[in-house]
Amino acid sequence: MRAFLYSCQIAFKNLVVERWINLLTILSISVGLLLFTSYLTITLNIDTVIKRWGTGFGMVVYLGDGLSMETEESIKELLKQDSDILELKYVSSDEALKELREVLGSRSSILDSMEANPLPSSFELKLKRETLTPIYIEKKAARIKEMTGVEDVQYGEKWLSSLNTISVVMRVIAVLLGAAIFIAIAFITYSTIKVLFYRRKDEIETLKLLGATRSFIKMPFLIEGLFIGGVSGVISALSLFGLYKFTVMKFVEFLPSIRGLLVSLPLEAYIAIPIAGALMSLTGSFFATGRIRY
Amino acid sequence: MIQFSNVSKFYDEQIVLKDISFNIEKGDLVYLTGPSGSGKTTLLKLVYRAEHPDDGQILVAGWDVAKLRQKTIPFLRRNVGIVFQDFRLLPNKTVFDNIAIALRIQGLDPRLINEKVNDALNDVGLKHKSHALSQHLSGGEQQRVVIGRAMVSKPTVLLADEPTGNLDVETADIVIKLFKEINARGTTVLIATHNRELFMTSGRRVIFLRDSAIEKDIIP
Numbered sequence: 001m002r003a004f005l006y007s008c009q010i011a012f013k014n015l016v017v018e019r020w021i022n023l024l025t026i027l028s029i030s031v032g033l034l035l036f037t038s039y040l041t042i043t044l045n046i047d048t049v050i051k052r053w054g055t056g057f058g059m060v061v062y063l064g065d066g067l068s069m070e071t072e073e074s075i076k077e078l079l080k081q082d083s084d085i086l087e088l089k090y091v092s093s094d095e096a097l098k099e100l101r102e103v104l105g106s107r108s109s110i111l112d113s114m115e116a117n118p119l120p121s122s123f124e125l126k127l128k129r130e131t132l133t134p135i136y137i138e139k140k141a142a143r144i145k146e147m148t149g150v151e152d153v154q155y156g157e158k159w160l161s162s163l164n165t166i167s168v169v170m171r172v173i174a175v176l177l178g179a180a181i182f183i184a185i186a187f188i189t190y191s192t193i194k195v196l197f198y199r200r201k202d203e204i205e206t207l208k209l210l211g212a213t214r215s216f217i218k219m220p221f222l223i224e225g226l227f228i229g230g231v232s233g234v235i236s237a238l239s240l241f242g243l244y245k246f247t248v249m250k251f252v253e254f255l256p257s258i259r260g261l262l263v264s265l266p267l268e269a270y271i272a273i274p275i276a277g278a279l280m281s282l283t284g285s286f287f288a289t290g291r292i293r294y
Numbered sequence: 295m296i297q298f299s300n301v302s303k304f305y306d307e308q309i310v311l312k313d314i315s316f317n318i319e320k321g322d323l324v325y326l327t328g329p330s331g332s333g334k335t336t337l338l339k340l341v342y343r344a345e346h347p348d349d350g351q352i353l354v355a356g357w358d359v360a361k362l363r364q365k366t367i368p369f370l371r372r373n374v375g376i377v378f379q380d381f382r383l384l385p386n387k388t389v390f391d392n393i394a395i396a397l398r399i400q401g402l403d404p405r406l407i408n409e410k411v412n413d414a415l416n417d418v419g420l421k422h423k424s425h426a427l428s429q430h431l432s433g434g435e436q437q438r439v440v441i442g443r444a445m446v447s448k449p450t451v452l453l454a455d456e457p458t459g460n461l462d463v464e465t466a467d468i469v470i471k472l473f474k475e476i477n478a479r480g481t482t483v484l485i486a487t488h489n490r491e492l493f494m495t496s497g498r499r500v501i502f503l504r505d506s507a508i509e510k511d512i513i514p
Contacts, residue, residue, distance in 0.1 A: 003401045206382045209344065210443070211371035212399045294343065294367040
C-alpha cells in the first residue's frame with residue numbers, strides 16, 4: 001500500500017514535469033474517444049428510428065379461399081394468444097371489396113365486370129412497439145404464414161430488410177471502429193510511456209540496482225497511463241454531452257417536430273467512457289514498460 | 295559472507311575472470327585491487343548479480359547468486375549496499391530523497407524512513423544539506439550521499455567500486471573513515487580500488503587481481 005501511494009506520488013510528479021507530452025496524449029485520446037462515442041450516439045439514434053419505423057408497419061394476414069368459419073376462428077384465437085399483437089381486426093372479403101370500391105371512388109365501376117369477389121378475407125394486425133425489431137417482425141411473419149389456412153403475410157418486407165441491413169452494418173462498423181480506437185489509444189499511450197520510460201532509463205537502472213521490484217518500477221508508469229486514459233475519457237464524455245446538447249438545439253431550431261426524438265447515450269455509457277479510456281491506456285502502458293530484466 | 299568458488303566470467307569469447315575462489319567472513323573489511331581491466335568491477339557486479347557467472351558458485355549472505363531467479367534478485371540487492379564509481383544518484387531529487395529511496399523500495403513506514411534517513415545524514419555529515427538537490431553537491435558530498443544511501447538499510451554487505459577515484463586526498467580520507475565505521479558496526483565491506491595508499495598501511499586483507507585471476511591474497 002505504501003509503495004502504491006509512493007508510486008502515485010511519483011506518477012503525478014512526472015505528469016506535471018512532462019506536462020506537454022502528457023497533455024498532447026490526453027488530447028489525442030480524447031479526440032479518438034469522442035469520435036467513437038459520437039459514432040455510437042449516431043448509431044443509437046439510427047437504431048431508434050429503425051425500431052420506430054419497423055414497429056409502425058402494420059401486418060396483414062391473408063386467408064385462403066373457402067375457409068370454414070371454424071378455421072378462421074381458430075386462426076383468430078391463435079393470433080389473439082400472441083402477446084406481441086396489440087390489435088387484431090378481421091376484414092372479410094366483402095368488407096375488403098367495399099373498402100376497395102371506396103378507394104377507387106368513381107372508377108369503382110371496373111369492379112362490376114368481375115363475376116366473383118377476388119379479394120381474400122384477412123386479419124389486420126398491429127404489433128407492440130417497444131420490444132419488436134425488424135428481424136423479430138420478419139420471424140413472426142414467417143411463423144404466422146405457417147399456420148393452416150393462412151395464404152400470405154404482408155408487412156413491408158423490403159423496407160424492413162433495408163432498415164435491418166443498415167442497422168447491422170452500423171453495428172459492424174461500431175465494433176470495427178471500437179477495435180481500431182482501442183488499438184490507437186493503446187498505441188498512443190504506449191508511445192508516450194515508452195518515451196517517458198526511456199527518459200528515465202538511468203533512474204530505472206539505479207532503482208533496479210538498489211533492489212526495486214518490477215512492480216515498484218512499473219507502477220508509476222501504469223498509474224500515469226491509467227490517469228491519462230481516465231482524464232481523456234472524462235474530457236471526451238463531457239465533450240460528447242456538450243456536442244449532443246448543441247446538436248439537439250440546432251436540429252430543433254430547423255425542425256421543431258424532431259424535439260424529443262433524438263436520444264443520447266445512457267448515463268452508464270457516459271460513466272463507461274473514462275473507465276474504457278483508462279483501461280485502454282493501461283494496456284498501452286503495460287506493454288510500454290515491457291519485461292524488466294535484472 | 296561472500297564466497298566465490300571457481301568462478302569464471304566471459305564477455306563473448308574474452309575471459310574476464312578465471313577460476314576465482316575466495317571467502318570473506320562476516321564483519322571483514324577487504325580491499326580488492328589490481329590494474330585497470332583486471333576484473334575488479336566485474337567481480338563486484340557478480341556479487342550483486344548485475345552479471346551472471348559462466349562457471350562456479352557465488353554465495354552472498356546465504357544466497358546462491360548464480361541460481362537466483364529474476365524476481366528474487368531485488369531481495370538480494372536489498373542486502374547488499376553498493377557505492378558506485380559513478381555515484382548513480384537520482385537527478386532532480388534532494389539528498390534526503392536520494393537516501394530515502396533505498397527504504398521506500400522496501401515499503402517502510404514513512405516515519406521510520408524519516409528517522410533512518412536523518413540518522414544516515416548525521417553519519418555522513420550531510421544533515422545540513424538534506425534539502426539540497428543532488429546535482430548541486432560537490433563530488434565528495436555526492437559520494438557521501440551514495441554511502442548514506444548504501445548504509446541506510448543496514449545491509450549485511452557493502453560494496454564500493456573505486457570510492458575515492460574522483461576525490462581529493464582529504465575527502466578520500468573522510469570516505470574511508472566512513473567505511474571503517476560501517477564495518478565496525480558489523481557490516482562486511484569489500485572495496486575495489488587501484489589506489490595503493492588506501493590499503494598498503496591499512497592492515498586489512500587485500501586481494502590482488504591480475505590478468506583476470508587472483509594474483510595474491512594477503513591476509514594480515
